[in-house]
Amino acid sequence: MVNTGRNLAMIHCGGPSSVMAGTGRALDALRAAGYAPEQVDTMVLTHIHPEHALGLSHDGTTRNFPNAEVVLTRTDHQFWTDPAMESRVPQGQPFIQAARRAAGPYGGRVRPVEMREGLEVIPGVFMSPAPGHTPGHVSYRLTSQNQSMLIWGDIAHQMVIQLARPRWRVGVDVDSATGVESRVRTLTMLAEEGLLMDGVHVPWPGFGRVIRDGEGFLYVPRPLRFA
Ligand SMILES: [Zn+2]
Ligand SMILES: [Zn+2]
Numbered sequence: 345m346v347n348t349g350r351n352l353a354m355i356h357c358g359g360p361s362s363v364m365a366g367t368g369r370a371l372d373a374l375r376a377a378g379y380a381p382e383q384v385d386t387m388v389l390t391h392i393h394p395e396h397a398l399g400l401s402h403d404g405t406t407r408n409f410p411n412a413e414v415v416l417t418r419t420d421h422q423f424w425t426d427p428a429m430e431s432r433v434p435q436g437q438p439f440i441q442a443a444r445r446a447a448g449p450y451g452g453r454v455r456p457v458e459m460r461e462g463l464e465v466i467p468g469v470f471m472s473p474a475p476g477h478t479p480g481h482v483s484y485r486l487t488s489q490n491q492s493m494l495i496w497g498d499i500a501h502q503m504v505i506q507l508a509r510p511r512w513r514v515g516v517d518v519d520s521a522t523g524v525e526s527r528v529r530t531l532t533m534l535a536e537e538g539l540l541m542d543g544v545h546v547p548w549p550g551f552g553r554v555i556r557d558g559e560g561f562l563y564v565p566r567p568l569r570f571a
Contacts, residue, residue: 357397
């Protein structure tokens with residue numbers, strides 16, 4: 345959740361419990377944090393895979409975030425919703441159907457945006473294109489009071505193997521060669537800048553830094569402090 349003072353945004357909303365083990369708790373977690381889904385005005389998606397986006401709607405017709413605008417790249421929106429895609433990626437049918445169920449109830453509230461480095465989608469949230477996992481996959485850099493962090497989306501799904509061997513191709517990437525380039529570029533940037541990162545498929549606590557380790561990289565979780 346990102347509170348810019350003007351926007352109350354979420355980056356991803358998870359998926360329902362049927363998607364994979366551990367999903368389906370975003371709405372409960374949101375309420376436990378003291379917010380109502382009606383307060384969320386922007387849902388920023390790095391891409392439109394089920395475990396990131398299907399929580400937009402539990403039934404494909406009702407908006408779980410009734411007042412939210414959904415921000416995603418035009419490239420990803422087209423890829424997953426264009427009828428012409430069905431015949432071109434027959435193996436992607438479950439993902440195509442899921443993307444339509446997620447975005448459908450939002451109609452004109454979906455804001456497809458250009459895929460461009462540095463595009464500020466809401467104040468302080470800047471796009472960094474990272475295609476390959478999906479054609480329109482992007483990361484987002486959050487900046488506030490001279491501090492930054494990167495929400496990297498699905499740059500990696502397995503934090504030991506994929507960081508140690510960043511050039512290994514990944515079966516879940518739509519274009520795995522381009523995915524490798526985006527992964528190496530992102531990991532290199534994080535290690536060089538010492539930037540805090542957060543990912544979706546990242547072990548507890550989900551926040552950390554990336555350092556160089558031989559020919560690859562290593563994830564260093566950031567210890568959580570409880571006030
Ligand atoms: Zn994904
Ligand atoms: Zn994912």
